[in-house]
Amino acid sequence: MQTSLENKKQLFDRNSLVNQVRKWGDVNTEGILSSTCQFFSDPRIEGFIGYRIESGNAVVFGDPVCAAEDKQALAKTFQQYCRSQKIGVVYIIVSEEFANWAAQNLGSVLIEFGEKFVLNPLSNPIDHKGSTAGFVRNRVKRARLEGALVQEYCGDNPDIEKALQEVAITWQKERQGPQVFLADFTLFKDRVGKRWFYAKQEEKIVGIIILSELQAYNGWLLNSVLITKNAPHGISELLVISVLQTLAQENCQYISMGPVPGNQLGKIIGLSGFSKTVARWVYQLAKKVFHLGGREAFWKKFEPTIYPSYLLFPEKNLSYSSIKSLLKALNAHV
Structure with missing residues (x-):
């Protein structure tokens, strides 16, 4: 059953890969669809595990991409395979259910580091009561008063597509300071299962949501x-609210954002008291260096339901090399 990494990569053509990610993916979608990702599969299971090899470790993006009832079996097979190849394993942005299972069955160090935010479009935060909802309403109102409006791009207009590409290129160039991200940004790659919304002001495109x-x-x-x-001020809020309103008309009840680094580390299993203290201190330092608090503050304005996200180090694979591999997989640079 075991084959070389190169052979395993050939098991997936791009279309089938994208279709499986759309079928079972979660907040790990972008990392898995990155051109740097490799894939492990078991012929007995429909699905795969997406990962990158960094510093002698396989860094896995999220839960195994398969049916819920197959995650455990696929993870065990992958662990055996990596052990045979003498490489360690690190999981990032995994769900609480999978993290708890891995802590018990793969001898994992478990660290709660982030959050997944979920909104129900049928309960639009702009309709809620309270100061937070009022702030969002005011931001949306201000953007509209400045002449902004939001439309969906349906993939059939080369002129609009070119303008959207120009906004994306400009946005990438304007990013400054230390960065952490799962994958290089792509606007129109892997179009199946994608939607694009854009904000305009006086015929000029000023924002995009994907x-x-x-x-x-x-x-x-x-x-x-x-x-x-x-x-215009409030354009981000206007885009989000407009998307929620569109999805509500389609009776959609689920939209997620993430992973978003948490304010501090949460649950930690498998480390000594001293190591836990060091981990929390290092995390707070990383938050300051990479300015990781901005996304959390932005999304909490919409009053989401929050689910924890975890790092896993199976077989106690927490070392200098595994941390180094994790930073490389997150494209962390200053």
């Missing part, structure tokens, strides 16, 4: 919010 289908949840992953430097 959605990726999550069939397992009958919903969507909100991948990216791209805003131009001189966009």
